[in-house]
Amino acid sequence: MERIPILRMGRFLLVTIQVDMHDQLALTLQDDLTERIVADRAKGVLIDISSLDVVDSFIGRMISNIAGMSRVLDAQTVVVGMRPAVAITLVELGLDLAGVRTALNVEKGMALLQNSTVA
Amino acid sequence: MKASERNPLVEVLRKHEADILADWLKEQARIGTRGDAAQDKELRNVSREFLASVNEGLRDGDVEGSGPSWARAREILFALSASRATQGYSPSETATFVFSLKQPVFARLRSEITDASALAEAFWATTLLIDRLGLFTTEAYQKTREEVISRQQRELLELSTPVVELWKDILALPLIGTLDSSRTQVVMESLLEKIVASGASIAIIDITGVPTVDTLVAQHLMKTVAAARLMGADCIISGIRPQIAQTIVHLGVDLSQVTTKASLADAFLVALARTGSRIEGNVQAEAA
Numbered sequence: 001m002e003r004i005p006i007l008r009m010g011r012f013l014l015v016t017i018q019v020d021m022h023d024q025l026a027l028t029l030q031d032d033l034t035e036r037i038v039a040d041r042a043k044g045v046l047i048d049i050s051s052l053d054v055v056d057s058f059i060g061r062m063i064s065n066i067a068g069m070s071r072v073l074d075a076q077t078v079v080v081g082m083r084p085a086v087a088i089t090l091v092e093l094g095l096d097l098a099g100v101r102t103a104l105n106v107e108k109g110m111a112l113l114q115n116s117t118v119a
Numbered sequence: 120m121k122a123s124e125r126n127p128l129v130e131v132l133r134k135h136e137a138d139i140l141a142d143w144l145k146e147q148a149r150i151g152t153r154g155d156a157a158q159d160k161e162l163r164n165v166s167r168e169f170l171a172s173v174n175e176g177l178r179d180g181d182v183e184g185s186g187p188s189w190a191r192a193r194e195i196l197f198a199l200s201a202s203r204a205t206q207g208y209s210p211s212e213t214a215t216f217v218f219s220l221k222q223p224v225f226a227r228l229r230s231e232i233t234d235a236s237a238l239a240e241a242f243w244a245t246t247l248l249i250d251r252l253g254l255f256t257t258e259a260y261q262k263t264r265e266e267v268i269s270r271q272q273r274e275l276l277e278l279s280t281p282v283v284e285l286w287k288d289i290l291a292l293p294l295i296g297t298l299d300s301s302r303t304q305v306v307m308e309s310l311l312e313k314i315v316a317s318g319a320s321i322a323i324i325d326i327t328g329v330p331t332v333d334t335l336v337a338q339h340l341m342k343t344v345a346a347a348r349l350m351g352a353d354c355i356i357s358g359i360r361p362q363i364a365q366t367i368v369h370l371g372v373d374l375s376q377v378t379t380k381a382s383l384a385d386a387f388l389v390a391l392a393r394t395g396s397r398i399e400g401n402v403q404a405e406a407a
Binding site for chain 1: 304307308311312314315318319320342345346347348349350351352
C-alpha cells in the first residue's frame with residue numbers, strides 16, 4: 001500500500017508530501033505519524049507540502065488535525081512550503097489552520113522548530 | 120417594384136462615383152480635417168474605398184445598409200471608427216465622415232432626376248441609408264472606446280496593487296482605493312507570489328489610501344492576512360486613520376489576531392525588530 005515516508009532528523013520528524021493526497025492516504029499518514037511521534041519521542045513535526053497543488057476541505061482539516069494530535073503528544077507542528085494558490089483556496093474554504101505554525105520553506109521551518117523547542 | 124423605385128440612387132452613384140468622391144473630399148475639407156498631409160492622403164484612400172464598397176453594397180438593390188452585401192462597407196467603417204476612437208477624435212467628427220457624403224449625393228440626384236416625387240423618394244432612401252451607416256459608425260466608435268475603458272480598468276487594477284520590498288524579509292503593500300472581492304483576489308495573489316519570490320517573513324499592509332473600511336473590506340483584509348500566514352509570513356496592518364479606527368470598533372470588526380499600527384513607520388520598526396535587523400542612528404532610539 002502507498003505510504004508517505006516519515007523521516008527522522010534529530011528530535012524532529014520530517015514529512016514530505018510528494019504525491020496527490022487522497023483521503024485514505026491522509027488517514028494512513030495520521031496513524032503513522034502519531035505512532036512515530038510516540039516511538040521516537042519527537043519534539044517537532046515538519047510537514048512539507050510544497051509539491052501539493054490541489055487541496056480540498058478534507059485535506060485542510062486533516063492538516064489541522066495532525067497539528068492538534070502532535071500538540072497533545074508534545075510535539076510542535078510546522079507546515080512549510082504552501083503554494084499561493086493552495087493558501088488562497090484554504091482561506092476561501094474558511095480554513096485558516098488556526099494553531100498550526102507555518103513557514104515559507106523547510107529551512108525556515110527548521111529554524112522555527114529549533115527556536116521554539118530550545119526554550 | 121421596389122428595386123425600380125430605388126434605382127435612381129444606385130445608378131447615380133455608379134455613374135458619378137468619381138465626381139461624388141471629389142465633391143465629398145471637398146466637403147470634408149470644408150468641414151475641416153485635422154492633421155497633416157499623410158493623414159489627408161489616408162483619408163482620401165479610405166473615402167475612395169468606402170464609396171466603392173457602398174456601390175458594392177447597392178449592387179443587389181439592397182438600400183437598407185444591413186444586408187450581407189454591405190459587409191465590406193461596415194468593415195471599413197469599423198476600422199475607421201476604431202482608429203479614430205484611439206486617436207482621440209470626437210464621435211461627431213467620426214460620424215461626420217459618413218454624413219458629409221449626403222451633400223454631394225443629393226447634388227447629383229438633383230441634377231439627374233427631374234420628376235419631383237421621384238426626387239423626394241430618392242432623397243428619402245439616401246437619407247435613410249446614410250443615417251444608418253452614420254449610426255453604425257457611432258456604435259463602432261463607442262464599442263472601441265468601451266474596450267479602451269475596460270483595458271484601462273484592468274491596468275488600473277494592476278497598477279494600484281504594488282508589492283514593494285522595504286528591507287530584507289520585509290514586504291510592504293500600500294493599498295490605494297476601495298477593496299472589493301476582485302481587487303482582494305489580485306492583491307492576495309500578488310502578495311503571495313512576492314512572498315514566494317523574495318522569501319519574506321513579514322508583510323506590512325498599509326491602508327492609508329483606503330477611503331473607507333466596512334465589514335466587507337475588513338473581511339477581505341483578514342482573508343489576505345490569513346493567506347499570508349499560511350505561507351509562513353506575518354502581517355502587520357498599518358495606516359489606520361482615526362476615523363477608520365472608530366468605524367472598525369463601532370462595526371465590531373475583530374482585528375485582535377493581527378498586529379496593527381497607526382503609521383507605516385511604526386510598523387516598519389516592529390518588522391525590523393522581528394526580523395532581527397536594525398537601523399543605526401536616532402530612529403531606533405526615538406522609537407524606544
